[in-house]
Amino acid sequence: MPELPEVETIARGLDAQVRGQHVQRVAVITPSVVRVGDFSSLVGHTFTYVSRRAKLLLLHLDDSRILVFHLKMTGRVWLAGRDQVLPKHTHLVLTLASQDLLLFEDSRRFGFCGIFTQEQLHHWSFFARLGPEPLECSPETLAERLKGRKARIKSLLLDQTVVAGVGNIYADESLFAAGIHPKSTAGNIPYDQLLTLCASLQKVMIEAIRAGGSTISDYRNAYGHSGLFQDQFLVYGKKGDPCPGCGQILETIKVAGRTSTFCSHCQVLY
DNA sequence: GGGATTGTTTAAAT
DNA sequence: GATTTAAACAATCC
Structure with missing residues (x-):
């Protein structure tokens, strides 16, 4: 489940590996997943750099077009060696001049990729409505x-239009760190507590990036390696374990249709 | 073989 | 009209 820290880790690894590389050959294996744009037009073009916006992976091309990936639950983008046997759910293979293979895998096929011009990208309503990057603005901006x-x-x-890049893991971890119950009405939370929450969100995401993201099952970085932040989870996926703060057993509830793990003693319901 | 899984879109409700 | 909530959807794994 790649969220901001995972996609950021992939983007950094890919940037180091594909910057300046030519695309020599393109194989679209699953058209329904590789669905926007003419992928054969990538041949002969060069990646200038790789970046991230929200949970989107952006591979910038020398003609200013952008190869965009959304990994959703189980997507992977990584650089394999020329002898790599293609994994079962591979949907796109780009052969680079180095003969390394840029692979897009996704067992659930919820993810997708596409080629966008700058104008197309900025007119895509989802992209246009994204909220601020939580690591590029102040806690005050987020709290407002x-x-x-x-x-x-x-x-x-x-909600990606409120703040970009947050998913279930980092929502639960930051709410626990701030001592706020996930079902709290936002408007009832004292402003200084909102500030604490936003600072906690930034802190947990910075730590997660430092640890190379979190691997629950599917996530791998651009080198095909797992992340390490799952070892630092305080509550996510830990239903039934004692709370690291008070020892009370952690519970789960559904909020916004998502499983939320929390401590009813340490997290205040506003 | 049914339930669980997620982020996003769409529709409905307030 | 804006905000909020719920349902639908993608497809696979166990």
């Missing part, structure tokens, strides 16, 4: 966007 809202705080954290 949550202040006064009547929705549950966890729903807003997961």
